[in-house]
Amino acid sequence: MSNTIALYPLSNFTFRQDRFTKEAQPEEDPSVSARLQRLQNNYEDFGMRRTVEGILVVHDHGHPHILMLQIANAFFKLPGDYLKPGEDEIEGLKRRLDERLAPPPGIQFDQLPTSSTHHEHNNNSNDWEIGDCLAQWWRPNFETFMYPFIPAHITKPKECKKLFVVQMPERKVLAVPKNMKLLAIPLFELYDNAARYGPQLSAIPHLLSRYNFIYQ
């Protein structure tokens, strides 16, 4: 496990939300209770849900920023989602990152305002460089609460969410679903701010603190 991460400037990354953009990606469930009910239904069929999310880090003026999706001008989330039953977690995270953020496959690179040397970063799927698993969050019951440990007396958690750091390439075009925004949130904004970002996102500065960042 490396202790350093190279960070590239936010300005090297293009967030597209125009004719190249993917369609909207609405929530699969119409409500929290519907989501928990589906979790329960799936649990009966497939066991514990496994979810993977990516911590994509860039820098702006020498301070680390995390790329986060904002939905409906309200809540924030990391790119990623649950895995298929039996799916490898690294391959599944790459698939989920592509789903959320990769430009649609039909887009030609010459339509994109980047140099041809970076073509491979624009269109190929699965070119995500997945790094260390930095955290696991456990859902003990079919309820909204999750914890960064398995609570005592819980033998069958209902969901495990793993957060992986993603080493961003030097530059990349990201396509954002129509109903979302992709924002770069500085660590100092997340830190000690569970009120706004919730316990999972506000803990990201802690999880990253072990790394020495190299600002490119």
Added chain:
Amino acid sequence: MSNTIALYPLSNFTFRQDRFTKEAQPEEDPSVSARLQRLQNNYEDFGMRRTVEGILVVHDHGHPHILMLQIANAFFKLPGDYLKPGEDEIEGLKRRLDERLAPPPGIQFDQLPTSSTHHEHNNNSNDWEIGDCLAQWWRPNFETFMYPFIPAHITKPKECKKLFVVQMPERKVLAVPKNMKLLAIPLFELYDNAARYGPQLSAIPHLLSRYNFIYQ
């Protein structure tokens, strides 16, 4: 970097505070302002202070607990302290852990109520197994605030504190300074409890969440 940590039961560890105990280890500085003043004086002579602390994890009934020192029935801290100028951080952490928690060298193992096969764990110094660095905390100014990142525009932090996970042996005798208590605090007590434990200790559940614990 391994993703698993073997945890041994709290009952395998003996906390001694009797005739084998070390003397009291009072704070080096009589007040917070004196401590910050000494930090400033030392900064002028030696540069940034480097501090190392150990996260010693055991389990009780299958839930992870962190060994913490409590001073004067009030505040909690991890074992560890600042390094000498130029001192290696791993060697320095071992020295600091010995200072705080190792039985004094004169103690014969047959005075200790453990089997002779564990003699080497009782008396030898430097038998600590230091694991991964899990967090870094930075002090930007000669003030009490620390952050898990270097704040923007800070080019010369005044202190960097690194937290290392320590792989505990199967059993061990720990000698506790007379003015301190050694307590095993469960993760669920630390979690979301900055009000009681402060930002550094309450973040430990996040830092450890990436590991899968093997309960021995």
